[in-house]
Amino acid sequence: MQKAVSLPLPPADALAASDSLATLIGETIDAAGGWIGFDRYMSLALYAPGLGYYSGGAAKFGRDVRDGSDFVTAPELSPFFARTLARQFVPLLAQGLPRMLEFGAGTGRLAADLLLALEQEGQLPESYCIVELSGELRARQQDTLTQRAPHLATRVQWLDTLPERFEGIIVGNEVLDAMPVRLFARTGGRWHERGVARSVTGDDSTAAHAFSFEDRLIPAHSVPDALRAMPGDHDIVTETHAESDGFARAVGAMLARGAAFFIDYGFPSGEYYHPQRAGGTLMCHYRHHAHPDPFLYPGLQDITAHVNFSGIAHAAVDAGLAVSGYTSQARFLMNAGITDLLMTLDPSDTRAFLPAANAVQKLLSEAEMGELFKVIALTRGLDESEPLAGFARGDRCHTL
Structure with a gap:
């Protein structure tokens, strides 16, 4: 994915922290054989000690972009x-x-x-x-x-x-919206888990373009019950919420x-x-801009x-x-x-x-x-x- 040109650039120290987190995520992907579930990526991007969005030093909450925040509650x-x-x-x-x-x-x-x-x-x-x-x-x-x-x-x-x-x-x-989710894609009537791999295009030296989605076919018996019950066989991307359910x-x-x-x-x-919610609900927030790219500036943006x-x-x-x-x-x-x-x-x-x-x-x-x-x-x-x-x-x- 490419960086949306309308989004403001982070300062150099924030970019350096994001690069450090991208290195950690890349090492995690390598150790797992080249692919991790999106829930693992989201967990690291938000909560990796000292580097994740909620565990690092980003301003996060505020009234507008002038105070360095990303969203208002x-x-x-x-x-x-x-x-x-x-x-x-x-x-x-x-x-x-x-x-x-x-x-x-x-x-x-x-x-x-x-x-x-x-x-x-x-x-x-x-x-x-x-x-x-x-x-x-x-x-x-x-x-x-x-x-x-x-x-x-x-x-x-x-x-x-x-x-x-x-x-x-x-x-x-x-609180619940910030808990990691698994991503799934139904394509041609068959379910795949949408995970994260190192990017094979773009400039891998920058955190903004270090990763990309990769779908892996899952056997029918491994499809989560919530997805198994979905009607039709149309193509769709959606999420499941094992972590927030476990929290409850x-x-x-x-x-x-x-x-x-x-x-x-x-x-x-x-x-x-619902069948009309074909793209799922995954969304990111950076400097009061909502956008769909979870690989932009890891650790500097919210993913929900x-x-x-x-x-x-x-x-x-x-x-x-x-x-x-x-x-x-x-x-x-x-x-x-x-x-x-x-x-x-x-x-x-x-x-x-x-x-x-x-x-x-x-x-x-x-x-x-x-x-x-x-x-x-x-x-x-x-x-x-x-x-x-x-x-x-x-x-x-x-x-x-």
């Missing part, structure tokens, strides 16, 4: 995102759930704003844990908490791994009592594997795939959890009261109200984040007489 768009989540969490904390845990806390903005909102509601958790693998992101999170909520920062602790047992509320915003099972094994909320972009399996929420739900149920709600982000936020919170601002103060309203509109609009992003709640041991407010209307569990 809901907590960065508006404090009303966290304040609305807090409204959903308050009655759960009141059921005696003592702790909160966040996966992949980004800049720390969601953690800070959640704690501030819960303090205002008089329902602070005893502790707030963050599972974060990146040392660079831990430092950003600590800085954000110190700046935005200094009196609450001591409640936050960082973990390297999942605790063996947890009672409380779990939240993960845009791990959460189920860990959660003794409480609720886990995951917010991400994706679909139920019926939409995910949409979430198959049916797989998450089934894995969670297998682990003993209940699926207590699934709906669009827009419906969840409106059910939980985001518009009521917005109207606490004075509409006549246009300098304050209009930017806040525009940001909330991005969270809710079908053309922005409102429909593509979904919210799923997985629970165990909660009082079922108090349904989750965020799913009171428009629950789509029947689609999973």
